[in-house]
Amino acid sequence: MKVFGISGSPRQGGTDYAVNYGLNYLKDNGCETRYFSARGKDIKFCIHCDYCIKNKKGCVHKDALLEFYDGMIWADGIIMGTPCYQGTLSGQTKTMMDRCRAILAKDPLILKGKVGMGLAVGGDRSGGQELALTTINNFYILNEMIPAGGGSFGANLGASLWSHDKGSDGVAADEDGLRTLRKTLKRFYDMMARTRKVA
Ligand SMILES: Cc1cc2nc3c(=O)[nH]c(=O)nc-3n(C[C@H](O)[C@H](O)[C@H](O)COP(=O)(O)O)c2cc1C
Numbered sequence: 001m002k003v004f005g006i007s008g009s010p011r012q013g014g015t016d017y018a019v020n021y022g023l024n025y026l027k028d029n030g031c032e033t034r035y036f037s038a039r040g041k042d043i044k045f046c047i048h049c050d051y052c053i054k055n056k057k058g059c060v061h062k063d064a065l066l067e068f069y070d071g072m073i074w075a076d077g078i079i080m081g082t083p084c085y086q087g088t089l090s091g092q093t094k095t096m097m098d099r100c101r102a103i104l105a106k107d108p109l110i111l112k113g114k115v116g117m118g119l120a121v122g123g124d125r126s127g128g129q130e131l132a133l134t135t136i137n138n139f140y141i142l143n144e145m146i147p148a149g150g151g152s153f154g155a156n157l158g159a160s161l162w163s164h165d166k167g168s169d170g171v172a173a174d175e176d177g178l179r180t181l182r183k184t185l186k187r188f189y190d191m192m193a194r195t196r197k198v199a
Contacts, residue, residue, distance in 0.1 A: 001026075001030075001031045001032070001076045001077060001189075001192045001193065001196055002031065002032045002033075002034075002074055002075050002076045002077070003023065003026050003031045003032070003033045003034075003075060003076065003077045003078070003079065003192075004033075004034050004035075004036070004071040004072060004074065004075035004077070004078050004079070005019040005020065005022060005023045005033060005034070005035045005036070005078075005079040005081070006019065006035075006036050006037075006068070006071070006078065006079065006080050006081060006093075006096065007019045007035075007036070007037040007038060007039070007081045007082075008038050008080070008081065008082040008083065008089065008090045008092040008093025008094075008096060009037070009038060009039065009081075009082070009083045009090060009092070009121075010038055010039055010040075010090075010092060011039055011167070012037075012039060012167075012168070013083070013121075013163065013167035013168055013171075014083070014121040014161060014163035014166075014167050014168055014170055014171035015081045015082060015083050015119070015121045016037055016039070016081075016168065017167075017168035017171045017172060018081055018119050018121055018159065018161055018171050018177075018178075018181060019035065019079055019081040019119060020035065021178070021181060022079050022081075022117075022119065022159075022181060022185050023035060023079070025182070025185050026185065026189060029189060031077075031189075034071045034074065034075070036067055036068050036071050038090075038092035038093070038096070041063075041064035041065075042063050042064055043063060043064055043065060043092060043095055043096070043099075044061040044063050044065075044095075044099075045095055045098070046095070046098040046099050046101060047060075051102075052101055052102035052105035052106070053101075053105045056105060056106045057106065058102050058103065058106060059099060059102035059103075060102075061099075065096065065099050068096060068099075069100075069102070069103050072100065072103065072110075072111065073103065073110060075114060076114060076115065076192055076195075076196060077114060077115040077116065077117075077188060077191075077192045078114060078115070078116045078117075078140075078145070079116075079117050079118075079119060079188070080093065080116065080117075080118055080119070080136045080139070081118075081119040081120070081121070082118075082119070082120055082121070082132050082136065083120075083121050083122070084120055084121065084122035084123070084124075084127045084128040084129055084132050085128075086128070087127065087128035087131060088128050088131045088132050088135060089120070089131075089132040089135050089136065093132075093136075094135075097135075097139045100139075100143070104143065109144065111143040111144060111145050112143070112144040112145070113144070113145070113146065113195060114145045114146070115145065115146045115147075115148055115188060115191045115192045115195060116136070116137075116139075116140035116145045116146065116147055116148065117147070117148040117149075117150075117158055117159070117184050117185070117187075117188040118132070118133040118136035118137055118147075118157065118158035118159070119133075119158060119159040119161070119181065119184070120132035120133050120136075120158070120159070120160055120161070121161045121162075121163050121171060121177075122160075122161070122162060122163065123162075123163055123164065123165035124162065125162045127162075129160040129161070130157060130160070133157040133158040133160065134157060136158065137149075137157060137158065146191060146195060148184065148187045148188040148191050149184065149187065150180055150181075150183035150184030150185075150186070150187055151183055151187065154176065154179065154180040154183070155179075155180035155181075155183040155184050158180075158184050159177070159180045159181035159183075159184045159185075160177060160180050161174050161177030161178070161180070161181065162174050162176075162177050
């Protein structure tokens, strides 16, 4: 099973740490993985020019997201990780979602049936992780994907982590948050295995 991990953080911090924690877990379970980070990338906003709708040849912008598009199309499962900014996801994460309009214009079913999980890292314990996860899960639902949560006691909507504003060190020390990540990864893996079997 092929898993694409995405970090919507502009730095090598807690989100990068948590997404790679997930990818390593899945690699240990036999998955093939790819990783894309917004860090250091020139990512342009969707400008609603409708080039993608009119031409069905992808996005008018030929920027760093070409690699992101490849990963989204290649994967059976997607882990979208975001830092919490202003009580929700980062602008980088939102821009990546918006820019998916280009691949969906070319093929509206391009993401259909893929399993997706969300992961949100806040400087606070309750700093908008739930809203960020809901937005990620809504993106999956809108595009006919299958959203995976991690179950009750902390991981209902996905993985929720608290960096204490200390980047990767903060997330590595957040045992409760990492537990929500492991719970979500287990369900994500099971759902991928089940959907691949019936596909
Ligand atoms: C512009 C900005 C807004 C932020 N807003 C929030 C917030 O609303 N809630 C929160 O918990 N943390 C907030 N933070 C803190 C980050 O979520 C936290 O430091 C997190 O670890 C960043 O992820 P990273 O380590 O992967 O870069 C904000 C940070 C920045 C830069």
